[in-house]
Amino acid sequence: MLQRFAQAYGIEYPMLSDVGSKVIREFGILNTNIPADHPMLYGIPFPGDYLISPDGVVRDKLFLSNYEHRPSASQISMRNGADAKANSVELTTDVLSATISLSTDRCFPGQEVGVGLVVRIKPDWHVYGEPLPKSYQSTAVQFEGPLVDEFSFEMPPAKSMLLKAVNETLPVYEGEIRATGKLGIKWSPPIPAKFLEPLGPPIEPGLHHLEGTFRFQACSDQLCQPPQTVRFKLPLKIEKGIPAPPKKSG
């Protein structure tokens, strides 16, 4: 059966058949919510990805709380150091440049993709981390719009700096900073069903644009620029939920 599946979808990587869910059990991820006498679901795992290093140790893993949502493989590469050049946008001001990237330029509804941020700040200037007094703007990326389900982002630890001009010690970033985040794309039913309609309009397959904002405030030793909100767009091709298998030849 796996052979037919692999041929139908042009899959070349190895797909393993875990008959009786032996390995699923050994990994400890058998879905134990499902009763043993269930005709369809018994034996399935909680779905997820492991990045395993050559010595057999888990280096990273991605499991989502809802089986309808799945991590994307590109996301795991990005979290583990790969620079995502494929899908990025560059924002430049007079004192800094920022590259915001997605781990991929295409995905299925319900997948989680990686988000990367690299900010290069001119010498003698800094931007802010958290926590901050209300009068300052910290550094943050946000996504919005109908494609966005959940978004989380982690800035690296900031360093404490005494800002002599205002005599305050605040968390700041200088030089080059890198951060990664996770963006969950809304799930959309692969097959329309009346009982799923109240959950929201389906996402049409095709090219979409993710909208987001990059907020920051840049200051030097002597002066502060006003807080800025720069809007950006990143293309994302949403694939059809159940792709049609390629036509058989011959």
Added chain:
Amino acid sequence: MDATTKASILHEMIRRMGAGGANITTSDWLDFVQAQNDDYKTGPAIGEKVPQFALADQNGQTRTLNDLMGTNGLLLVFSRSADW
């Protein structure tokens, strides 16, 4: 959700789908999803060794962790089914 409730939701949904799906409500669907997601487990922690395995691939060849391992590592994906 307790085990009996989950079992009954899971059986009932498949029964209704098998009968054509006419009586399924949005709330039934959400319960069905929640029953499966409940208390999800994620297996070996970061830093832990994974269990060894030997399983047949789609061409009938037995593959182990060592066979599949690349120079930089292996991405192992567990999916629920290739059947449905």
